Amino acid sequence: MSAISARRGVTALVLTTAVLAVAACGSSAGRTDGGGIDSEIKLVGVRDLTGPVSYAGEGAARGSALAVAEVNGQGFLGEGVTLVLEEVDSAGEIERASSEVTKAMSDPEVMAILGPVQGQQSAAVAPVVERGRLPTVFTQSASEGVVIGEYTFRATAPMSTFYGLAAEFLAEEGLTDVAVLYNATYPTLAELAESQFPQMAEENGLTIATSIPVQSTTQDFTSQAQELAAEGPDAVLLLLLSSQSVTAMTQLRQAGYDGQFVGNTNNAGGNAAEAGEHSVGMVYPVDFSAAQDDEQAKAFTAAYQKEYGELPKAYAAEGYDAVWWIARAIKASGDxxxxxxxxxxxxxxxxGFTGAMGEISFEGNDMRVPGVLVRWDGTKEVIEAR
Structure with missing residues (x-):
């Protein structure tokens, strides 16, 4: 589905949610102090619906909208109580994310914020919502400086907490000579490449022969591909954004590299398909895959596919579980x-609770999930048997 079609899908479901909310009656919305559950509870999503990581923002928005529809449809919060979700586009800009969050914070009817999905945006927003005492549940945004106090929460397990699955896989396969090509602009990927994966590699007997940083603006990997192909490592870790990974894999194969590709969550949910035959066999750890066969994941996948006509990506599962976390929170506190x-x-x-991503636990306000290692077989993700 195109980005335009995806945005229309999100908008349509948000409008549907708003229509459902019109039927709500009872006490007024907009309290910021305690006193029970209002008939209408407004949430605002501040996420990238356009720009280089719009796939993450759109996916999270869709998952959240599906959860809102379920919460309302089930009467989970009581008869006549509805969640209302409004989405605004941060468009890949820190300043715009901050502006939209500030706007939402000044609206007394907004009870919580969802997003953003980029670490740079979220790190800028986190101190703002803490000062404004507005609970905010981020997805993605796995870098430091996001979960910083009582009002900041994260519904995505940091990639580093389950990326060890990749290091274990490489060790088990005897692929011990590893090269890393990574986006040094994107904090989550940079931290994983520069500090977290090296520790995982050491623990699993791997050697990082080469580590090459690039920028988010890098779209031609010809020189890096030639260098890595000449060195011939057993595996190349591509800690890049989705579009960058597609180009890098293609150019590495064209340069003669025939080793194992290991990706990251940006390659999940079919994003690897853009590289065609060059991505076949790529493995990557994810917090959620539509290939999972546990009951909750299967139910979420079926509902999402029915609503949107395609399989959900991890971003959608994160947005879905984030809303259900908020719904459970309202029910738990009665406020x-x-x-x-x-x-x-x-x-x-x-x-903790069971969500689309499985058995969910937390370290403070920060989510943890088991994660799974998947392999892209050219048409779909399959759970990597280990």
Whole structure:
């Protein structure tokens, strides 16, 4: 589906959600102090619906919208109580994300924020929502400086917490000579490449022969591909954005490299398909895959596919579980105010819950999931048997 079609799909479901909310009746919305559950509870998503990582923002928005529809349809929060979700586009810009969050914070009817998905945006926004005492549940944004206090929460397990699956796979396969090609602009990928994966490599007996940084603006990998093909490592880790990975894999194969590609969550959900035959056999750890066969994941995948006509990506599962975390929080605290949601999110985090991503636990306000290692077979993801 094109980016334009995807955005239309998100907009359509958001409008549907808003229409459902019109039927709500009872107490007024907009409290910021305690006092029960309002009939209408407004959430705002501030995410990249356009720009280089719009696939993450759109996916999260779709997953969130599906969860809102389920919460309302099930009467999960009580008869006549509805969640209302409004999405705004941060468009890959830190300043715009900050502006939209500030705008939402000044609206007394907004009880919580979802997003953004980029670490740079989220790190800029986090101090703002902490000062404004507005509970915010981020997805993606796995870098430092995001979960910083009582009002900041993350519904994506940092990639580093399950990326060890890749290091274990390489060790088990005897692919011990590894090269790393990574995006040094994107904090999550840079931290993984520069500090976290080297430690994983050491723990698993791997050797990082070469580590090459590039920028988010890098779209031609000819020189890097020639260098890596000449060195011939057993495996190349591509810690890049999705579009960059497609180009890098293609140019590496064209340069004669025939080793193992190991990707990251940016390659998930079919993004690797853009590289055609060059991506076949690529493995990558993810927090969610539509190939998972546990009951909750299968139910989410079926519902998402019915609504949107395609399989969900990890971003959608994260957005879905984020909304269900908020819904559980409201129910747990019995209070839909900002303070009530904040207290409820912490309460649910202390207990954990089962979501689309499996058995979810937390370290403080930060989500943890088991993760799975998948292989792209050219048409779909399959769970890598280990």
């Amino acid at each position: 839909s105010s900002r303070e009530g949601i904040r207290d409820g999110l912490a309460q649910v985090a202390a207990e």
